[in-house]
Amino acid sequence: MNIILAHNEISNWLSNRILQLYGLDDEPEVLEPENPQFGDFTTNVAFQLAKKVRKAPLSIAEEIVNSDLPECIKGADVTAGYINFSLSNDVISSIIRNLLSNPDDWRKLHTEKAKKIQVEFVSANPTGPLNIVSARAAAVGSTMANILESAGHNVTTEFLLNDTGNQIHLLDNSFEARIAQIKGNEATIPENGYHGEYIKDYAAEYIESGTHVKPEKWILNKITSEQKQSLEKFRTHFDVWFSEKKFRRSGKIESIIQRLESLGTTYERDKATWFAASKFNSNIKDFVLIKSDGEWAYGLVDIAYHANKFEERGFDKVYTILGPDHYGHRDRLEASMKALGHEDKLKILILQQVNIIEGSEKVKMSKRAGKIITMDELIDDVGVDAARFFFLARRMEAHLDFDLNLARDTSDVNPVYYVQYAHARIRSILKFAENKGLKVEEKINDIKFELAIEPEEILLIRKTIKFPLVVRNASIILGAHLIPFFLIEYSKLFHNFYTKHRVVGENRELSLTRLGISAAVADTIRWGLCLCGISTPNQM
C-alpha cells in the first residue's frame, strides 16, 4: 500500500458519491487537516455543495458518508460540516512496512502522467566565478529537478552557456589587457570591462603556462571549467551545457525569424525588426528582434533557443529559472512561445535576488567591478549543507537578505543540523539495538505497529507515511521549500518522541516496533535531505 493510492481512493470515492447523490461532476479536494484530531484526510466539499444543492452543509456531509466507505479507511466522521477520514490501522501498518521493505516503491509517487521536463537554471555568464546569487539558483534548480524526478517525470537539467556576445568581448579585452600589463606593456581595461582581481590571476596563469591556445579561448575554458567545478562541489549537476555560440551558427535563428514573419507577428520600424508582443499580452510592449545594425537581439536568440527545446528536443514542459532583472524578458518570451504555438509549455520562474548584508549595510554586488561573494567562498565559509538548506528554506519569490557574518556565526544553529542530528541519532540507536541482537532490517515482517499507541508514536507514524504527498505537492506548486519545512517539523516530532520514550527497552516486541518507526523516520529524512542535495551523516 502507498499513501498516494489511499489518497486517490478517497478522492475517487468522494467524486462518485457526489455524482450519485447530486449528479455533479465535481472534483472535490481531499486535504490533510492541520490538527490530527480531525483524522488523516478531510474534505470541505459539503460547504461547497451547499449552495448548489440547496441544503445545509451538515446534512450533505451526512448523506455522503451514509454509504459503503472506501476500503482504506476505518471511519468517516462528520464534524461541523467537514468530513474527516481516518486510515485503517491495517493500511497504516502496511504503508510503513512497505516503506521499510521496499524503499524504491515507497519513493514512487504514481504521477498520473510522466512528462519530459527540462529545468534550466544558473546559466550565468562565463565571465567570472559564480556568485552567491547563482548559488541560490543552483540550490533551488537542482532540488526542483530532484523533486520532479521523484514525482515520476523524466528530467533534464541544462545550463545555457552564453559563450558569445558583448560580455564575452569585454572579458576578452579585459583579459588581454591584463596579459599586456603583466608583460609590461601599456594597456587599459575597457570602461565596462572586468576589473576583478581574478582576471589578473588568470592572466598570470596564462602567461606562466606558456600555452599557444588563444587567450579568448583559454579564458572561456578556464572560467567555464571552474564554474563547473564549483557547481559540482555544490552538488549541482547539469546534464547539458548548451553553447549559445554553436546555436547561433545552426541556422535555427534564421528559421525562427522567418516563421515569426510568416505568422504576421513582426514588423519593421526605425530600420529594426520588431516582434508584436502586445498582440499576445496587452501588458507588454513590442520589442526588437533584429537591431537596426542587423545584429540579432538577445530576445530573438532566446526565442529560438526556447523554441528549440520544444521543437527539436521534444520537452513537454520547460522550467527556466531567471533572476529578477528578467521580469520583462519573461513576459516577452512567454508571449513569443504563445505565438509559436507552445502556450503553457514554458514556465519562467523568477528567483528573487540575494542581498548581501555586512553589518547593517547592503553590499552592492557587481561582477564587473569585481565585488562579489563567490560560491566557493560561501561553500568554504558556511558549508554546502548549511548553504543549501538556507537557500531552500524559503519560497523563491521571497527576497533574501544574506548576512554573511551571521551565516558564519550561526552556522551551528542552522536548522539543517537539527534535521541531520535526528538522522544521526536514529542511526546510533539502530546500531545500539543491533549490538543487542535486534536488527530491524531482518525483522520487518515481525513488527507489530499496532503496539504503537503513545501519542508521540502515532504522530510520527502519520507524518512519516504522508511525506510522499509533500513531495508530490512540491512538484505541483514548484515549491522546493516545502521539503525543508517538513523536515524541521518532522525532526522535532522525533526528538520529542525520543526523549519521552525508551526505544530499546525490556519489552522486545515494543522495542522492535519503536525501532521500526525510527528506521522509517531515518529513511524519510534521508530521502528528504537527498532531494535537497544535503548529506545525511550517520554520526555527528
Add this chain to the structure above:
RNA sequence: GCCCCUGUAGCUCAGCUGGAUAGAGCAUCGGACUUCUAAUCCGAGGGUCGCAGGUUCGAAUCCUGUCGGGGGUGCCA
C-alpha cells in the same frame, strides 16, 4: 506612468489554488542528562497577518483602493 515580486512574533521566514484555536527556527526567561547521541527535550512570554473597504457560511489567503520595500519597462544580455 505602467507591469511583476514583497509586507505575518524582537529577528529570519512558513502558512496564500479561501476552511476548523495564526506556525517554525533564532533570540529572551525558567526547568530536564546514573540509562539508546543534551547538536536534544519541556514550559513561559511575544501578533489589530502594513492600512482601509469589498466578496463569502468562513479571509493572513480572493477583489478594489492605499502606503512602504525590491525589480522591470521600445534596439544591454
